[in-house]
Amino acid sequence: MAKKSSIDLFKEAFREIKGQKNIKPIYYLYGEEDFFKDLLQEEIEKFVPDDQKDFNFDLIYGSESNPSKVLSIARSYPMMAERRVVIVRDFIKLGEKAEDGSLNEFISYIKQPNPTCVLCLIDSRFPDKRTGLGKELNNNDKVSEYKFEAVPDYQLPDWISDWTKNIHKREINPAAAQVLAQMAGPDLKLLSTELEKVCTFVDTGERIEIEHIKKISGSYRDYNVIELKNAVVNRNLNQALGISEQILQHNNYSVGEVIKTLGFFYIVFCNIWQICRLTEKGLSKDQVQSELGIKSNYIFNAQWREASQFRLAEMPRIFEALLDADRAAKGFGTLDTSSIFLLLLKRIIG
Template sequence: MTYKDVIKNIKNKQFSPIYLLHGEEPFYMDKIVNYISNNVLDASERDFNQTIVYAKDTPPIQVVDAASRLPMMAERQVVIVKEAQEYTKASQWEVFESYFTAPSPDTILVFAFKYKKFDKRSRMYKLLAKTAFVYESVGVKDYELGKWIRAYVTEQKQQITDKGVALIAEFVGNDLSRLANELEKLFLLVEDGQQITEKDIEKNIGISKDYNVFELVNAVLDKDFQKALKIINYFEQNPKAAHIITVISNLLTLYQRLFKIHFLKTTDPRQIATTLKIHPYPAKEMLSKKSKHPPKIISRNFNILREYDLTAKGVDASGIPDAALMKEMVFRLLH
């Protein structure tokens, strides 16, 4: 069940007395919590019937007391416990045992347990699985980011270029809350009916269109050492623009994909994109340039990247600055 399905059920007044929202991705939990807090009760009912607390500041017994009260001049009340992962001890959750066994039919009690999963082996989880609605919020994998961005943009009746999708995915990563915030900012700044382009992203999000990890990977794909050198020089002057571990990770991903493309029995970019679980745009680019990177050289480059990954992580550290290591590494990859 997706978070939209959960919200749809709530909108249709199909309530559960307890909601346990847990998992590594806070974005979907926030959507559900915000919908509950803004829609279950009328504005006139919220003052006396809606309680929002943070677990760090609220002992479990106070939550039980709040949830056990009768609603005041309303059909139900809402109690929301944010940052419920702050209840770190089993003894804290055991305070809720009696309530979980027989929850009040007049209360909607919500736990937002963020950034990790609730222990499914625990007695409390097994009890909640019987009496509560349990929703696990799963993050988006890196290879799914492009699809997620395009779906989010389309849902808002906006447009974005393929390269814009790739650039913002590379720059922001899979922090969905930040990604949504950056996209919302772009929606406000781009004129109606106009596509969001790389130029819009560069201007309004603070990323350099020409000097970023995405363009460095493209320079390596093109075997353009001079362009790669210019980008690394920019990184040297702007250390926050890219970290060597991020660069190595992205180059490793590039070579892994190129290696697979060599042995796929298709030259259709869309089929390749589906197989590699990437957007068709980078699939098309890699397909057109795979001849520049024969499998034997790619195998050699795996070893080079492994060597620099260990050095960057402090194994046999030489004290060489990151930018110098990147220049040396890219030179060896391309020669």
């Protein structure tokens, strides 16, 4: 059975919390992807109506409290309300100072939590599952545990399509979703902001197309980087150099812009490397798509076409070129920004 993606886990957790049915007394949200954790925290906060929050809602930061104080609040009963909510951010920091007590104090609470309190623990990490606390959190049916890893770059277009449909009740052309993912990168908060912008300004009856993304979200430079990427993956050196000259002439191409473009190409070639790696293992096209968890056939076919232009054996050379360009842009070299950029394209295309 394939491992659930962070996107699927978020949907599962959101349905559980949003519906406020079968709510668990303890939630443990962790992992690299803060966007999902923040959204679920906002939903859990809604368990207590605004006019009841003064006495029944606590947001605590681990570095500013200790286990005894948190547990004292969690064990207390709500005041003139159905439930209280206690949220602890940076949970593991509660136990960093010996004088503040031990996180093991939570073991007894987890075994017998206050039924009128929802305790939400949030961190980037999970306690060591070999410890008493880790075992109790991991195995207790009173705890809902969700780990949100960073969404892989190759799944971003799928996330954009889902988010547009479920949050904004709109449809986005898969090609437009891919362009937005490549332009904005893996920051889900930024992507959600850009989508909100696009959905606000595009007529509700219209499907969101590439031209809308170009007009509302992207600058001239951003969109031409997409065109440059197409020339690079098609290994058309003359076209790539022509587009790059336009970009360099149109903008004051600073070191910061070069580094941003390098980050963009790093994402592109990470996606290509993933497909090449799995193909080299002997997986079929359908198996690769399933392994990567890309639901949109359009998006996967576009990435498959790009990867078909390269061999796995070329990837070390390409990543070395990107690393060299990054070091040069940051001052470890004598080339100017234009030369760094043009040399990179020649090295990638070969």
